[in-house]
């Protein structure tokens with residue numbers, strides 16, 4: 436059987452089916468970019484995959500899913516059923532039949548490693564490289580995969596990209612874009628990120644993301660041990676401004692109530708530290724790009740925040756988070772959290788997932804405030820003089836509902852970049868920026884127009 440260009444694994448899930456539909460909606464572009472494009476959808480259950488195929492048929496305007504011509508011509512995906520991530524044989528077989536696995540099966544700390552291994556095993560066994568990307572937002576999983584498999588992946592010529600959904604393409608690729616906007620005569624010093632969720636109604640996310648968050652909070656100890664090991668083997672990214680004892684210009688939030696309540700003048704908003712994976716991914720990108728000796732690469736200091744609409748919203752989040760983090764430390768607490776997701780998240784997560792109306796009403800903005808020293812200023816700055824940056828650029832990455840609308844859009848943009856950019860895509864176990872910084876992913880996103888990066892000041 437011939438290899439397909441890509442395969443969506445977990446295509447029956449809340450996210451996976453939307454990734455498959457997004458691919459279907461871009462089928463002409465995929466054909467234009469890849470000669471003889473073909474694709475597949477994979478999962479455990481044939482009947483559920485057939486249902487996804489039926490919806491894809493409507494999107495691409497194909498009358499018959501059983502017409503093998505439609506599959507051979509790459510209009511419709513081939514179905515690969517019986518693929519269970521606990522069955523390594525089924526995974527290797529699937530990975531051997533495609534050039535790129537798009538993994539939507541989570542929680543990843545529990546279910547992801549076998550898929551990464553299978554992609555590497557399949558590449559070794561067939562002598563034909565299979566690449567991989569996923570939508571994980573789980574820091575421990577990402578850092579562990581980088582530590583365990585990056586040498587093997589690089590040797591085999593495989594690209595494994597984690598966090599290629601809204602965690603963390605808007606921020607990680609946005610950082611590349613923000614640095615570019617400072618201009619060639621500026622040495623970047625620091626970037627502050629503010630993540631804002633907007634909704635005209637009530638926001639809800641699907642249970643699997645909540646389960647991933649519970650697993651993430653519960654694995655804090657393992658995360659820290661793994662991180663120590665990983666970063667002892669990776670170069671540390673220190674901005675030139677910090678090396679020279681200059682200021683990065685980062686705004687310190689004003690704190691009250693013992694530091695619990697914070698207000699940031701740059702974002703004109705209450706903020707709290709960004710506890711999802713973006714800051715860890717940006718840090719990893721920097722170390723990986725330093726390790727790869729990327730030409731003209733300039734590290735930055737990075738700090739991320741959630742922006743909150745009011746003091747009251749901040750206080751409510753603090754109460755829920757404190758309870759959530761406390762319960763995550765105990766098996767009984769985790770069982771409680773997983774049993775009553777809606778109650779313990781104030782309605783933010785549910786086993787039913789969001790309604791279409793809730794999805795339609797939600798959007799996000801990532802604001803990146805980048806600062807740097809002009810080369811002229813740097814030349815005259817005495818070491819330790821604490822001189823602040825003289826150039827600032829503010830970038831906004833805007834998109835629709837992050838989990839199930841923007842994630843498929845940015846994930847498919849990453850997939851397109853992997854398939855069409857050949858050797859410009861770096862090899863190894865990587866973050867989006869470390870893998871794709873030489874590709875046209877920013878152009879792809881901006882031309883598509885649904886998740887955009889723009890300089891606003």
Ligand SMILES: NC(=O)c1ccc[n+]([C@@H]2O[C@H](COP(=O)([O-])OP(=O)(O)OC[C@H]3O[C@@H](n4cnc5c(N)ncnc54)[C@H](OP(=O)(O)O)[C@@H]3O)[C@@H](O)[C@H]2O)c1
Nearest residue numbers: 445447448449450519520540541570600601602641643644
């Ligand atoms: N990074 C982001 O921005 C972002 C956005 C959205 C989602 N996510 C992540 O994506 C993951 C999936 O979320 P979701 O809401 O789509 O979850 P979901 O609706 O529960 O879907 C899970 C998918 O995984 C499959 N699966 C589960 N166990 C499997 C196994 N042993 N073997 C093969 N397939 C298996 C399921 O197949 P069945 O249908 O057979 O059960 C289903 O297709 C989560 O980790 C979530 O955090 C990330």
